[in-house]
Amino acid sequence: MSVELVAYVAFFLTMALTYAVMCLGLNVQWGQTGLFNVGVAGFVAIGAYVSALLTTPDAPDRFGGFGLPILVGWLGAALATGLASFLVGWLTIRLRADYLAIATFGVAVTVQLVALNLQSITGGPFGIGFIPRPFANLAGDPLAFSLLNLGVLIVVVALLYLALEHLLRSPWGRVLRAIREDETAALALGKNATRFRLQAFAIGGAIMGLAGATQAHFVGFIAPDNYVPLLTFQVWAMLIVGGSGNNRGAILGAILVWGIWAASAGAIASLFPPDQQARAAALRIVLIGIGLCAILLLRPRGILGEERIVSRHLARLKPARRTASNPTSPEP
Amino acid sequence: MTGPQPSALSTRALVAGYEPDLPIVRGVDFSIRSGELVIVLGPNGAGKSTFVKAIAGLVPIHSGATMLGGFDITAVPTHEKIRHGLAFVPQTENIFATMSIHDNLLLAANVLPKEKRSRRVADLYAMFPDLAARPSLRAGQLSGGQRQMLAVARALIVEPSVLILDEPSAGLSPKIVQEVFAQLKAINDTGVTIILVEQNVKAALAIADRAAILVEGQLRHEGPAATLAEDPIVAELYLGARPAGKAATP
Amino acid sequence: MNPQLIMDGLIAGAMIGLGAIGITLTYSILRFANFAHGEMISWGAYLALATSGLLGSLSGALLKPIGPFSFGWSLPLAVLAAVALTAGLALLVDALLFGPLRKRRSAVIIMVMASFGASLALRSLLEFIFTSKPVYFSKALQIALPLGGGLRATPDQLLSLAVAAILVVAIHILLTRTAIGRSMRAVSENQQLAGVAGIDARKVIRTVWMLGAGLACIAGVMAGLLVQIRPYMGFDLLLPLFAAAILGGIGSVPGAMLAGLIVGLAEALGVQLIGAEWRAAVAFMILVFVLLLRPQGLFGRAE
Known part of the structure; x- marks a missing residue:
């Protein structure tokens, strides 16, 4: 295998793993807790911008550029996004299920707007450049550089995966699932469902913020255009394909969908003449939109499906209510 | 009670429930003759x-x-059943609370041919003067007893052959229960077949012709209302094996 | 304060209100937030544009402007066709996507997600067919007429306001005075009881889709006539639409229209005070305040 190919594969996988992190965050909110976030792109953007502000060198034409270490940036990104998620959740979680969806959608629109217009902080439409990349001193050696970056992402994803699996099996995770499967049963356990949901929403948001930060530092440059609703949709497609509620599925789905996305770019582009490439890009989005709807219709549990941990017991407890609170009805 | 009359409604080996693998009604053969008033009794969770x-x-x-009057209605869609003459009054939320009394009745009359609608609404107002007094009142503002009146009026507007009520006395004071039951008896006397699910055994037995007792989703006992009140089996099945003397108290 | 702000706000508000009526109706009957509703606005506008172009190519006389307006008879005729086509599109999406999900008793949130997918596919399909370049119903420029008190409006703008007002009154009468309107309110309040009372929920659902899509189409044509037609025009309206539907109280048609006007006026005020680039944030602020202070909306019932 040529060096270029290995470098490309490493680059591809690194990018895919940044999406895997977003997917893991969304999985905490949706897969474990049943909270619908239509503003993933907004939360990812918050993380990316916060980390960029904290770590870039001082810039004369905008606020910040604090030149802090990358790890501080990532931590700050996770904290800031977690806090933003907490506020949105606090506002809407006690209301109807889809008010949260509408509110998160509003967050995404507003974050996009702020990124675009608050030039003195976000750099406006041109975004922020010179975001420090890990192992930047090795940039001269593409192979080492890309492999080391891949290594960083693998470590991040692995640590997150282990932490989330641990959480999932902890009493906290079990209560969370119980709440999702059947609120009456969960309340009967004497737990405050709203508090648990809020915690899950904030943790999921923090992970999305971290994802935005790692991606920003891997690419080295961010702009409002990176955080359009399409991103939200891609992350959703990844989680649904992989199987919501399943952390391994979230990672697998991210790699798979990102692969399909990257491959379809070339395939569809080759069908259209150069002056029609904008059309080709639109068609690609049509196809992925139809694809997601088809998965919802045909295979609502995704490729890996969900791991059943406490749900069997609860299903026995209150069979009639399952359809009301479960993301998918049982197959007849 | 006298001779064989045509069955107004019957079920044959009926198995039903919300989940496919969890039947709550487990094979009920039930029949009610035209003009009869039958109460369905049974302990909590029996599947009534x-x-x-x-x-x-x-x-x-x-x-x-x-079967409804010899016609198989098993597969008839819910909203079509009323056109076949089967009216149902649910236990709770049995009126449209955000709509006026008049709109509730007009809504129900909608299944009738156009020329009959206003006449039937007028008929029902004549039958329930309480409702006629304030037709534009929002139904949600009615008292418990008046709500039941409206729910029954809504069901009767299509002149059903069979009227089914699911615990019409739930949440009503004893005095109002008497009124509602007297009203039901009067409706029954006009020839409407009535099936009544009740917890209020004493009051219901007083107006019923016959009683059917469901236990664990199966029909365990049937008999004339008059004798059932004294029946030790009723005491055992319905009230949980207490001496027959106390059986009449619900 | 500039009185022109009021006119701008009313016109934007009328479009938002018409769209929000569709959102509030589908929400109250189908019980989910339909993120694909914005696409009905865009599709309505493009369908009207295509039909109008087709009519114009058949007979040039149809393109001659009517009276003081910027468009010829091809547009009103095209609107009739586009309303029907948009309604058909909504029914098609329901038959292919939402209907099967409903039959399977999918959770609300699955419906929301499906609508999100449908929204993306429909929007990008427009982009694929028409590209993202803005287009217009008419190239004719209109002079704004003085209305007194410093207010000015073009004939097209006044017509749009009048059409919106007529439609709101018509929908309100439909809902409160007709059999299908009572059926819609009944299904919205209690679907089970409605079934027992002889109402076919499927028929009501079809009516709601057609009504919502038809109104969206007209809102889209208004937006196209007064601003421009872009594949993203409906999607960009989605947040104001949701804000208006929730502010008005889910299920309330007069509420949706009034709230649409409030959102439109607030946006105009926001544009004046902090700049046009922040327009979209105004709807978000309204949404946050409603959810904080009165989540059931102005005319909604507390749950």
């Missing part, structure tokens, strides 16, 4: 309510059949 909801089309039927 599920039984009548399945007949009305609100709970999926897994197997068996329901």
Whole structure:
């Protein structure tokens, strides 16, 4: 295998793993807790911008550029996004299920707007450049550089995966699932469902913020255009394909969908003449939109499906209510 | 009570429940003659309510059949059943609370041919003067007893052959219960067949011709209302094996 | 304060209100927030544009402007066709996507997600067919007429306001005075009881889709006539639409229209005070305040 190919594969996988992190965050909110976030792109953007502000060198034409270490940036990104998620959740979680969806959608629109217009902080439409990349001193050696970056992402994803699996099996995770499967049963356990949901929403948001930060530092440059609703949709497609509620599925789905996305770019582009490439890009989005709807219709549990941990017991407890609170009805 | 009359409604080996693998009604053979008033009794969780909801089309039927006047209505969609003459009054939320009394009645009259609608609404107002007094009042502002009146009026507007009520006395004071039951008896006397699910055994037995007792989703006992009140089996099945002397108290 | 702000706000508000009526109706009957509703606005506008172009190519006389307006008879005729086509599109999406999900008793949130997918596919399909370049119903420029008190409006703008007002009154009468309107309110309040009372929920659902899509189409044509037609025009309206539907109280048609006007006026005020680039944030602020202070909306019932 040529060096270029290995470098490309490493680059591809690194990018895919940044999406895997977003997917893991969304999985905490949706897969474990049943909270619908239509503003993933907004939360990812918050993380990316916060980390960029904290770590870039001082810039004369905008606020910040604090030149802090990358790890501080990532931590700050996770904290800031977690806090933003907490506020949105606090506002809407006690209301109807889809008010949260509408509110998160509003967050995404507003974050996009702020990124675009608050030039003195976000750099406006041109975004922020010179975001420090890990192992930047090795940039001269593409192979080492890309492999080391891949290594960083693998470590991040692995640590997150282990932490989330641990959480999932902890009493906290079990209560969370119980709440999702059947609120009456969960309340009967004497737990405050709203508090648990809020915690899950904030943790999921923090992970999305971290994802935005790692991606920003891997690419080295961010702009409002990176955080359009399409991103939200891609992350959703990844989680649904992989199987919501399943952390391994979230990672697998991210790699798979990102692969399909990257491959379809070339395939569809080759069908259209150069002056029609904008059309080709639109068609690609049509196809992925139809694809997601088809998965919802045909295979609502995704490729890996969900791991059943406490749900069997609860299903026995209150069979009639399952359809009301479960993301998918049982197959007849 | 006298000679063989045509069955107004019957079920054959009816199995029904919300989940396919969890039948709540488990093979009920039931029949009611035209003009009869039958109460369905049974302990909590016996499947009384599920039984009548399945007949009305609100709970999926897994197997068996329901016949209305010799016509198989098992597969008839819920909203079509009223056109066949089967009216159902649910236990709770049995009126449209955000709509006026008049709109509630007009809504129900909608299944009738156009020329009959206003006449039937007028008929029902004549039957329930309480409702006629304030037709534009929002139904949600009615008292408990008046709500039941409106729910029954709504069901009667199509001149059903069979009227099914799921615990009409729930949440009403004893005095109002007497009024509602007297009203039901009067409706029954005009020839409407009535199936009544009740917890209020004493008051219901007083107006019923016959009683059917459901236990664990199966029909355990049937008999004339008058003798059932004194029946030790009723005491055992319905009230949980207490001496027959106390059986009449619900 | 500039009185022109009021006119701008009313016109934007009328479009938002018409769209929000569709959102509030589908929400109250189908019980989910339909993120694909914005696409009905865009599709309505493009369908009207295509039909109008087709009519114009058949007979040039149809393109001659009517009276003081910027468009010829091809547009009103095209609107009739586009309303029907948009309604058909909504029914098609329901038959292919939402209907099967409903039959399977999918959770609300699955419906929301499906609508999100449908929204993306429909929007990008427009982009694929028409590209993202803005287009217009008419190239004719209109002079704004003085209305007194410093207010000015073009004939097209006044017509749009009048059409919106007529439609709101018509929908309100439909809902409160007709059999299908009572059926819609009944299904919205209690679907089970409605079934027992002889109402076919499927028929009501079809009516709601057609009504919502038809109104969206007209809102889209208004937006196209007064601003421009872009594949993203409906999606960009989605947040104001949701804000208006929730502010008005889910299920309330007069509420949706009034709230649409409030959102439109607030946006105009926001544009004046902090700049046009922040327009979209105004709807978000309204949404946050409603959810904080009165989540059931102005005319909604507390749950």
